Amino acid sequence: MKERLSIAVATIALLAWTxxxxxxxxxxxxxxxxxxxxxEAIGEEFNPGELDIDEGKxxxxxxGPNGKSCASCHGKNGEDLDGVAAKYPKVVDNVYPTGNTSxxxxxxxxxKQGEELNPAKAIKGEGVRTLGMQINLCRIxxxxxxxxxxxxxxxxxxxxxxxxxKSLSNGQPLDIKTTGKxxxxxxxxxxxxxxxxxxxxxxxxxxxxQNAGMRIRGQILSNVRGQYNKFPTFRMKKQQTRLMHTxxxxxxxxxxxxxxxxxSAGYRQLExxxxxxxxxxPMKVPGHSL
Amino acid sequence: MRVTNDNTGRxxxxxxxxxxxxxxxxxxxxxxxxxxxxxxxxxYPKKAFDAEGMDAAMQAxxxxxxxxxxxxxxxxxxxxxNGAVVPITxxxxxxxxxxxxxxxxxxxxxxxxxxxxxxxxxxxxxxxxRIKMGETSNxxxxxxxxxxxxxxxxxxxxxxxxxxxx
Amino acid sequence: xxxxxxxxxxxxxxxxxxxxxxxSLILHPMETGLRKDPKTGEKIPAHYIQKVKADFNxxxxxxxxxxxxxxxxxxxxxxxxxxxxxxxxxxxxxNQGGTYTAEAEVKVG
Numbered sequence: 001m002k003e004r005l006s007i008a009v010a011t012i013a014l015l016a017w018t019x020x021x022x023x024x025x026x027x028x029x030x031x032x033x034x035x036x037x038x039x040e041a042i043g044e045e046f047n048p049g050e051l052d053i054d055e056g057k058x059x060x061x062x063x064g065p066n067g068k069s070c071a072s073c074h075g076k077n078g079e080d081l082d083g084v085a086a087k088y089p090k091v092v093d094n095v096y097p098t099g100n101t102s103x104x105x106x107x108x109x110x111x112k113q114g115e116e117l118n119p120a121k122a123i124k125g126e127g128v129r130t131l132g133m134q135i136n137l138c139r140i141x142x143x144x145x146x147x148x149x150x151x152x153x154x155x156x157x158x159x160x161x162x163x164x165x166k167s168l169s170n171g172q173p174l175d176i177k178t179t180g181k182x183x184x185x186x187x188x189x190x191x192x193x194x195x196x197x198x199x200x201x202x203x204x205x206x207x208x209x210q211n212a213g214m215r216i217r218g219q220i221l222s223n224v225r226g227q228y229n230k231f232p233t234f235r236m237k238k239q240q241t242r243l244m245h246t247x248x249x250x251x252x253x254x255x256x257x258x259x260x261x262x263x264s265a266g267y268r269q270l271e272x273x274x275x276x277x278x279x280x281x282p283m284k285v286p287g288h289s290l
Numbered sequence: 291m292r293v294t295n296d297n298t299g300r301x302x303x304x305x306x307x308x309x310x311x312x313x314x315x316x317x318x319x320x321x322x323x324x325x326x327x328x329x330x331x332x333x334y335p336k337k338a339f340d341a342e343g344m345d346a347a348m349q350a351x352x353x354x355x356x357x358x359x360x361x362x363x364x365x366x367x368x369x370x371x372n373g374a375v376v377p378i379t380x381x382x383x384x385x386x387x388x389x390x391x392x393x394x395x396x397x398x399x400x401x402x403x404x405x406x407x408x409x410x411x412x413x414x415x416x417x418x419x420r421i422k423m424g425e426t427s428n429x430x431x432x433x434x435x436x437x438x439x440x441x442x443x444x445x446x447x448x449x450x451x452x453x454x455x456x
Numbered sequence: 457x458x459x460x461x462x463x464x465x466x467x468x469x470x471x472x473x474x475x476x477x478x479x480s481l482i483l484h485p486m487e488t489g490l491r492k493d494p495k496t497g498e499k500i501p502a503h504y505i506q507k508v509k510a511d512f513n514x515x516x517x518x519x520x521x522x523x524x525x526x527x528x529x530x531x532x533x534x535x536x537x538x539x540x541x542x543x544x545x546x547x548x549x550x551n552q553g554g555t556y557t558a559e560a561e562v563k564v565g
Contacts, residue, residue, distance in 0.1 A: 046481045339523040408519040413537025414475035420527040
């Protein structure tokens with residue numbers, strides 16, 4: 001009897017923590033559950049971000065200058081890529097071999113919004129390769145095509161393509177490698193995650209681990225586990241899908257810390273750690289958020 | 291035109307004169323015999339959508355600003371973190387063939403009348419959409435029946451300012 | 457995002473005469489006409505869907521009138537109680553003369 005009671009209490013506590021047991025909560029907790037319910041209703045009923053999957057699919061089939069399209073190698077509808085996106089980002093020996101070593105380090109397309117690593121310029125040596133980088137490598141090396149921009153503002157095609165390729169792994173568990181070569185980068189990412197910074201002196205963990213489920217003004221802080229597997233996500237406020245690095249940059253700005261460029265080494269390492277905290281959860285791209 | 295759905299029963303066919311209130315009143319007085327629905331095309335209620343203030347909006351939309359509480363459910367989040375996209379669901383426990391329309395109002399919006407749904411032949415009086423709210427306000431869902439009666443449900447939705455999501 | 461007017465309809469599994477849920481989404485700015493362009497300071501002209509029609513096998517089953525207060529990229533769901541299999545066609549008409557359509561096949565099990 002005592003055992004059953006404690007299991008019941010633990011279950012309710014767990015459900016309360018995940019905001020699902022609306023009926024069993026009271027007062028403040030109920031309010032939290034209800035507003036999350038509202039967001040869930042939006043996401044489950046019909047996520048407008050899903051239309052980006054179709055956009056990405058069209059790009060996938062579009063031929064490059066040498067007559068090849070992504071579909072030429074990876075299957076008419078991308079079938080061969082099932083499960084592939086679930087393993088990104090990965091640590092490789094040669095991060096970004098584009099065959100092009102000249103050009104500016106950062107492509108400044110104007111103010112903070114467009115700051116990104118030059119998508120044409122190679123990054124040599126061991127490091128973290130993201131899915132976006134892999135997409136560009138295929139474009140440059142296999143299709144003789146121009147690389148896509150990595151930024152939120154200018155990289156619409158990259159965003160559509162990323163969403164499409166990731167959606168091919170929907171339902172599969174996220175499986176980012178953190179051992180062997182990857183361990184060192186995971187540790188670096190962990191440091192970035194937990195170091196306090198900015199005028200508000202917060203770390204990522206301050207909000208998304210230590211205060212997950214609590215309110216910050218009107219919004220509820222999401223738990224770190226369950227974040228990465230749904231990016232790129234559809235943001236209701238922006239009525240647009242948003243990249244992971246867009247969010248990293250946004251979070252940093254909100255706590256009044258410096259943000260890094262899209263695809264910077266720091267964010268790539270952060271992806272290894274941050275992403276791995278959602279390992280095992282099914283991919284669900286695009287997700288939805290307020 | 292044959293109606294495929296046997297559940298719709300009879301429908302008042304609103305002539306496109308914009309005199310919604312008069313027509314409904316006439317139907318209520320038994321002057322207009324309900325006919326089977328044809329291709330509908332109800333006239334867009336522009337004036338009603340422009341009306342300011344709850345009473346004026348309801349008058350323009352329904353011909354009256356009073357409705358009986360009950361028989362209607364309105365589902366909406368208690369707290370909306372994003373006033374631009376507030377999901378709502380209006381439903382009624384009345385028979386499907388008795389519910390002609392749903393009217394949605396957001397009391398504190400500059401023009402409260404938000405939407406009108408014609409349940410021509412749907413089989414279940416329930417409709418959902420997402421609306422814009424300028425500030426914390428009551429949302430009122432009104433079900434209009436085929437015999438000209440109005441039933442309502444009200445829910446306050448609190449619109450908060452953003453947090454760290456930006 | 458994809459362009460204005462892209463629309464999708466999803467219909468739940470249908471049994472003869474039983475109501476099944478229809479979910480629709482259309483990409484549209486739903487501009488109220490009150491917003492100012494942050495760069496120019498000019499009012500952005502109103503551009504919003506006013507009328508939505510749903511026809512099943514050519515007959516009207518549902519119709520909606522929308523004001524500017526319906527959210528951007530409007531979502532709407534309603535029910536359909538089909539007596540037979542067929543095609544559900546939805547039409548959205550906006551205040552600038554735009555007309556958009558989408559269809560879904562409904563199979564009655």
